[in-house]
Amino acid sequence: MADLKENDIHLALIHYPVFNKIGEIVTSSVTTLDVHDISRAARTYAVNSFYVVTPLKTQRQLVERLIEHWMTGYGAEYNPTRKEALLATRVTKNIKETVQDLAERCGQKPVTVATGASQFPNSIDYPSLREKIGNGKPILLLFGTGWGLEKSILAEADYVLDPIDGVGEYNHLPVRAAVAIILDRLLAR
């Protein structure tokens, strides 16, 4: 793996502010399965880092314990592919802290790209975003849990990625499936 050139692309899984089923703004719970599935997809497509973002301290501690369990000791030995997937997984409090952390790590602020199920004035399509990858600026993709990212995040992001259009009207993919499809569209050779 030492020779793997990582893409300058980063993911953030946002647990606040997101919508719930009836359109209220809530903090969703961290799902450990999302952390494992998205870590594996991120590793498969050589994503540089994956941030699990929640304002709840106990939930951040849960994810830190989960990462520690699989990185060291029995977990690492029992399931090395899970360990490897979690190498790039980090925990932050909010989007601002995530952007700051990335700016420090990369030496410049990332271009932020929100994802969602609708079109917006700042929407960008897949080929256009694909072209921006590797152009010298880090890219941070924002994914919402629950019923999706609160509107202000979409408005403040540099871009909103086009929705994944399936075939019919149905548009209720789990976030872990949406991440897998979007990484494949943006990064597959």
Add this chain to the structure above:
Amino acid sequence: MADLKENDIHLALIHYPVFNKIGEIVTSSVTTLDVHDISRAARTYAVNSFYVVTPLKTQRQLVERLIEHWMTGYGAEYNPTRKEALLATRVTKNIKETVQDLAERCGQKPVTVATGASQFPNSIDYPSLREKIGNGKPILLLFGTGWGLEKSILAEADYVLDPIDGVGEYNHLPVRAAVAIILDRLLAR
């Protein structure tokens, strides 16, 4: 949804015979999360039907109860998008029964396409399989749980779909992520 033209493509999630982590042939347990995630991806891409395939009667009953719960009564009212996703979900005992059921429903035997992480003599690439969809023959995609489909299934299938190549060497996507990516590659507009 009445005007949705469904693709003549069908999925089967195989729980036996599959490999475990150390290469033994085993029956894996049904994961209800796989059933929900794959049902949602199938619905998103207008897949005609999704078979959960296991020889264990208690596990088939579990999936049947799960479908019934979300299709009728409180579950259907609480989460209608989950109900809609499960409309095409079915349960069978083995691949043979799945192929027979499809042959009866479609009036002809399906073309079987196994999926896995390696290349085979009967491998087919994504553009070639995409061309076959809608050519009058139903297509049945076979996905393995655990550490993948046992070799005889790959040998007996009409085709084996090329592996999903990510960017590096890492190749350990959850089956639910693999299904989402493969449907997107084969069916996205």
